[in-house]
Amino acid sequence: MKTVFADSLIIGGGLAGLRTAIATRTRGLDTIVLSLIPAKRSHSAAAQGGMQGSLAATIKGEGDNENVHFADTVKGSDWGCDQQVARMFANTAPKAVRELATWGVPWTRVRRGPRQVVINAERVTITEKDDNHGLISARDFGGTRKWRTCYTADGTGHTMLYAVDNKAIEFGIAVHERKEAIALIHDGSTCYGAVVRDLITGELIAYVARATTIATGGYGRLYAISTNSVISEGMGTAIALETGVASLGNMEAVQFHPTAIVPVGILTTEGCRGDGGLLKDKDGYRFMPDYEPGKKELASRDVVSRRMTEHMRKGKGVASPYGDHLWLDITLLGKEHIEKNLREVKEICEYFLGIDPVKEYIPVRPTQHYSMGGIRTKPTGESRQLSGLFAAGEVSCWDMHGFNRLGGNSVAETIVAGMIVGEYVADYCERSSVDIPTSVVRAFVMREEAAITEIIGRSGEDPYELKREMQQIMMEKVGIFRMGSDLQEAVDGLRGLLLRSRNITVRNKARHSNPELVEAIRVPKMIKLALTVACGALARTESRGAHAREDYPERNDRDWLNRTLSWWKDEKDDLPVLEYENLDVMSMEMPPGTRGYGKANMIAHPDTEKRVKQIEEIKESMPNADRFEVQRAIMPYDLPEKYQGKNERVGVGFE
Amino acid sequence: MSGANDGRTLKFHILKYDPQQGGDKPRMVTYEVKEAPGMTIFIALNEIRETQDRALQFDFVCRAGICGSCGMVINGKPDLACRTLTAKFKKPEITLLPLPAFDLIGDLSVNTGSYTRAMSERVRTWIHDEEGKQVDLNELEERMDPDLADEIYELDRCIECGCCISACATKRMRDGFLGAMGFMKVARFAVDSRDKRSDSDWYEVIGNDDGVFGCMSLMGCEDNCPKDLPHQTKIAYLRRKMVGAAR
DSSP states (O other): OEEEEEEEEEEOOSHHHHHHHHHHHHTTOOEEEEESSOGGGSGGGGOOSOEEOOOOOSGGGTTOOHHHHHHHHHHHTTTOSOHHHHHHHHHHHHHHHHHHHHHTOOOOBOOSEEEEEEETTEEEEEEEOGGGTTSBOOBOOTTOSSOOEEOSTTOHHHHHHHHHHHHHHHTTOEEEESEEEEEEEEOSSBEEEEEEEETTTOOEEEEEEEEEEEOOOOOGGGSSSBSSOTTOSOHHHHHHHTTSSSOEEOTTOEEEEEEEETTTOOBOOTHHHHTTOEEEOTTSOBOHHHHOTTTGGGSOHHHHHHHHHHHIIIIISBOOTTOOBEEEEOGGGOHHHHHHHSHHHHHHIIIIIOOOTTTSOEEEEEEEEEEOOEEEBOTTSBBSSSBTEEEOGGGEESSSSTTOOOTTHHHHHHHHHHHHHHHHHHHHHHHOOOOOOHHHHHHHHHHHHHHHHHHHHSOOBOHHHHHHHHHHHHHHHSSSEEOHHHHHHHHHHHHHHHHHHTTBOOSSOOSSSOHHHHHHHHHHHHHHHHHHHHHHHHHOOSOBTTBEETTBOSEEHHHHOEEEEEEOOOTTOSSOEEEEEEOOGGGOSSOOOOOSSSSOOEEOOTTHHHHHHHHHHHHHHOTTOOHHHHHHHHOOOOOOGGGOSOOOBTTTBTO | OOOTTTTOEEEEEEEEOOTTSTTOOOEEEEEEEEOOTTOBHHHHHHHHHHHTOTTOOOOOSSSSSSSOOOEEEETTEEEESTTOBGGGOSSSEEEEEOOTTSEEEETTEEEHHHHHHHHHHHHTOSOOOTGGGGOOTTSOOOOOOHHHHHHHHHHTTOOOOSHHHHTOHHHHHOTTOOHHHHHHHHHHHHHOTTOOOOHHHHHHHHSSTTTGGGOOOOOHHHHHOTTOOOHHHHHHHHHHHHHHHHO
């Protein structure tokens, strides 16, 4: 049995994994990153539009700070997030943007003087201050009160990933590529690493570590059409679930992005609308102001996706061989702007659609985009059940996004989580040791080895067929709008697929580099994840954020202000076990309120009024306090010391 | 979308070779695929794998032309397979070979990762600034000229797909040749005001025949770069810079 030892093992080489690795390496720990692919090819690179951080350097960001970013994030989450985590995030995000600037990200900068922008379909001139020239700029994104999304044209994720991976190389961090973690090694209370399959040789290797951090991104590929990379199949989430010990959180919280191109589902950034692009129907009519007169195209993603779907249901979609779609019109932004700030979008349109977005409308439709749910952790990133197991980034549910994530908050989260969780991982490594017997490690490797031998040896189910059926069920029955009856059918259908997947096999019998075997190992895990999504969605009889039940359209804080937890307690089970974790209104900084979209349709929580009053009293009792003191009095939260500092902003200093 | 060519039967001629399989020899295998509207090589290869050859190896990640995983030689030219529409080819014959100059994993899959890591370590593709390490992240960031930021981004767009390396005749003749990917990194960091390396530092990296003086100026890199990076201009620029540094 080949065994590799490390202090800090990171599974996943995207932004969150690499930033966590840098944190633990900086603390002097032996750190290894596992990646399916070369790290610079990770899905993080696909983030086009930008990263939110309240730097407030552009004139349209004036007045922004952590409080505003925090409030936007909580509202965006439809009050489903952990507000302490949102606070940790909002305070660290500006530092993250600035750190990346020193690491080489060529953030687009503020240019002094007047410039033309498009706001609400009109060209207006805004004038940037002389004093702010050369500071990091920001663009507008959905669901935010200020222009807060820092960017490099529309290649933000790319420049971030390159800067961070280069930093990891500078630190000499080993990235073991083409390696897939297929099981976690644990003793029921502590995680000690992972069983890893070499995707070239097929060899199984035990990676034994003091702390294991999963940073494998989302589970978008449970859906047939997704903006996600083809590797975003949720494997990190699945191996945590398969421990039977670690719980997942809010798996039913799945985001659909309003503007992916039809049919292939490649994303066009929210920056298109942030920069002034419009959504139009088959008559060329701009319909969003009719539904959301306030934020229009820049309402939160879940809201825009639902409105688009509603509008298509009214027969206003554009018919195509691939089903109805709507138009994204960025022609009004002009050639120069598109070629400079939206060039990836332009390339995508040219290559995949054969159109020029400077002159033509882009066919778009809401498409699976982001997984708010994931491995349930404490605010430190550590699993609540398995010590030594951490999660960071999209894979985790620590839980920053609740039931809907704001655009620009995901790449921001990857870095911020890497910074914060990385420190807690290092703390954990420093106080713990690996004391697991070799025999336990060996047993885990032997179990996986035996499972693979069985897959290769038997005759049975086709992994591609099972995957296709699963993805179709998710598309048709666990989508943007959900119904109890559909969800029940989804659960039944997926359960059937799960039973069949226990007999999965391969035609290609090679043990080494065998893409079919990779599928056969993954697909049963994916079906389990799909079941946690469908079961969570069926059980949650309310609508919150991206989870929209047509049979339960109201947000029900009285009964559902909670987080869904799911376990797969026994391998032989054919459904997950669900439990709920209540959100405590009495400790919230922002008690539940309305997001300001459509008609308010809510059942209030009995504590809400009490808490609102209490907060008012706290504020009144400290008339001379600054905003930091008030915040601390209302909702104290922890953060590694190095990230506790106040953030300076131009013109206002550290206030 | 494709239009006129709908309904063709495409013939894919693909190099098959599994170096880990004892006795296996490189060979061309032909697969037939019914062309669909908007079909890319990504779609076609997945269909072939699902329906005809479960062992067929290739690499895709983003399938949107931004991650650089799927470089391969398509009808004689290195390019990104994911964003290559089959309709682009008048004749319904498409020959696919793995990128040369990289270690072959199998069929169309090559190991670019070990190459790019070594390249990064050689060029030291990170900001060199001893003072930068002391920056207080709570304070206002250092200002940068907006035009300079844009200029850096232009050069930072390389996706390390390897098409330039595969299209480089010098690289074929001289194994240690840094190649256009490395030169583009040098150009990117040399223009960045945050990187304090001097021309003589760069001379240590590229001031020899394995560096910028080895380039034969055939410009396969410029002709085949999927991101249209300015290889020709930048190689010429680096050469002039290095001649200056050598004095």
